[in-house]
Amino acid sequence: VSGIASESEMLKPAFDASYFTTVNNNFIETEYEIKLNYNIPSDNKQHYAIIMVKDLKTMLRYKAVPKINNHVYLTALLPNWEDEITMSGQASIYYDGTFIGQTNLTAGGTEDTLQVSLGIDKNLTIKRSKVKDKCIQKFLDNDIIHNYAFEILVKNNRNSKVEVEILDQLPLSQNKQIIVEHKELSGAYYNEITGIVNWRINLQAKDNKKLIFYYQIKSPKNVSLALQ
Numbered sequence: 438v439s440g441i442a443s444e445s446e447m448l449k450p451a452f453d454a455s456y457f458t459t460v461n462n463n464f465i466e467t468e469y470e471i472k473l474n475y476n477i478p479s480d481n482k483q484h485y486a487i488i489m490v491k492d493l494k495t496m497l498r499y500k501a502v503p504k505i506n507n508h509v510y511l512t513a514l515l516p517n518w519e520d521e522i523t524m525s526g527q528a529s530i531y532y533d534g535t536f537i538g539q540t541n542l543t544a545g546g547t548e549d550t551l552q553v554s555l556g557i558d559k560n561l562t563i564k565r566s567k568v569k570d571k572c573i574q575k576f577l578d579n580d581i582i583h584n585y586a587f588e589i590l591v592k593n594n595r596n597s598k599v600e601v602e603i604l605d606q607l608p609l610s611q612n613k614q615i616i617v618e619h620k621e622l623s624g625a626y627y628n629e630i631t632g633i634v635n636w637r638i639n640l641q642a643k644d645n646k647k648l649i650f651y652y653q654i655k656s657p658k659n660v661s662l663a664l665q
Contacts, residue, residue: 459472494588607619
């Protein structure tokens with residue numbers, strides 16, 4: 438039997454498995470009651486069936502720690518995720534329609550926002566280089582002034598604007614005779630307790646930006662420094 442669907446029928450939303458699934462939560466487990474028949478081949482192989490589809494509000498953030506490596510990582514932030522992810526399991530990650538990997542989601546977390554790594558974005562590059570002419574030492578009467586300067590260059594090769602969070606760190610002194618002082622941070626936020634230096638920058642498409650990271654360490658001549 439064949440026929441032609443009316444315009445109203447053509448515009449009806451398609452049903453998926455979640456339409457036929459009822460979720461029951463209790464203190465011990467989450468039970469999914471599926472009122473839908475599946476045809477599963479008896480071939481001794483694993484087969485997956487979709488039982489629930491949910492759209493989660495997601496914010497994308499780019500992060501980099503050029504002191505460790507020259508990669509920019511894409512991270513997905515899922516706010517208010519506790520009511521949506523009710524059981525732990527492995528999740529497949531797709532970005533721009535391409536499968537990029539898998540991650541484990543754990544239900545019952547205490548954080549308001551769940552962070553999921555989407556891997557390295559090769560369309561953004563970053564490099565941290567030492568500024569040699571500023572990395573010098575000055576000798577005073579009983580002290581040495583150690584100067585350290587780095588240049589961080591980040592490039593956006595995408596055709597759209599992106600926001601990138603860049604992290605670095607100033608050394609922390611446990612010795613009152615050793616004084617660490619930052620000289621130039623290119624507008625970064627500095628946490629005096631942790632020593633973390635944090636930049637949040639916006640890059641237009643095909644744009645780049647240079648950051649300067651410059652600090653001094655004053656120490657007695659008879660005290661050796663162990664910097665990481």
